[in-house]
Amino acid sequence: MKKVLIGLDYNPKSEIVAKKGYELAKKLGAKVCLIHVLADVSYYGVNYPSFMGYEGYNEMQVDINVISELREVAKNYLETVANHLDDPSVTTHLADGPTSHAILEYAAEWKADMIVLGTHSHSVLEKVLMGTTASRILEKTKIPVYLVPVKQ
Numbered sequence: 001m002k003k004v005l006i007g008l009d010y011n012p013k014s015e016i017v018a019k020k021g022y023e024l025a026k027k028l029g030a031k032v033c034l035i036h037v038l039a040d041v042s043y044y045g046v047n048y049p050s051f052m053g054y055e056g057y058n059e060m061q062v063d064i065n066v067i068s069e070l071r072e073v074a075k076n077y078l079e080t081v082a083n084h085l086d087d088p089s090v091t092t093h094l095a096d097g098p099t100s101h102a103i104l105e106y107a108a109e110w111k112a113d114m115i116v117l118g119t120h121s122h123s124v125l126e127k128v129l130m131g132t133t134a135s136r137i138l139e140k141t142k143i144p145v146y147l148v149p150v151k152q
Contacts, residue, residue: 001028005112007103007133008036010077013118013150015084020148021116022085033091033110036078037102038070100136107143114143118150 006021008014018034025032071094078092093110095102107115117134138145 001025001030001113003110003112004028004030004032004114004116005103005107005110006032006034006116007099007118008034008078008081009099009118009133010036010074011118011120013120014081016150017116017118017148018081018085021146022087022090024114024116024146028114030113031089031091032085032087033093033112034078034081035093035095035103035106036074037095037097037099038074039097039099039102099133100140103133103137104140107141112143114146115141116146116148118148120150 004021004025006018006025008018022032074094075092078094082090082092093106095106097105103115103117106112115137117137119132119134134145134147
């Protein structure tokens with residue numbers, strides 16, 4: 001194992017995932033990359049026309065400033081986590097798109113030997129209806145995945 005990719009969402013429980021993934025990587029003598037995915041950021045900047053009697057925005061357009069700000073927040077988040085690990089060799093990667101696809105795509109590009117993810121305590125019904133990022137990655141991965149349980 002030479003490269004460990006640690007997937008982080010924007011959640012306080014990600015500290016557990018980052019620490020456990022980092023500890024595992026160090027025991028294996030592996031390089032570490034932290035990845036965070038902005039899934040379809042265009043939703044945050046859509047201005048809707050009036051609907052159901054609500055006089056909202058008049059045009060459908062993506063606010064580029066909102067997307068830029070979200071990207072900067074996410075980059076800052078990744079850099080802060082990397083600094084918190086206190087290891088200058090830790091790298092970061094910000095990806096876009098569907099989370100599981102983006103993580104698997106970057107894992108292949110970076111040639112990761114293992115992916116580390118957190119698993120949240122979602123209800124069984126929610127998992128059946130929506131699935132989880134971890135389960136989608138497990139279905140399609142060709143490399144080992146280390147799951148860190150983090151309870152809400």
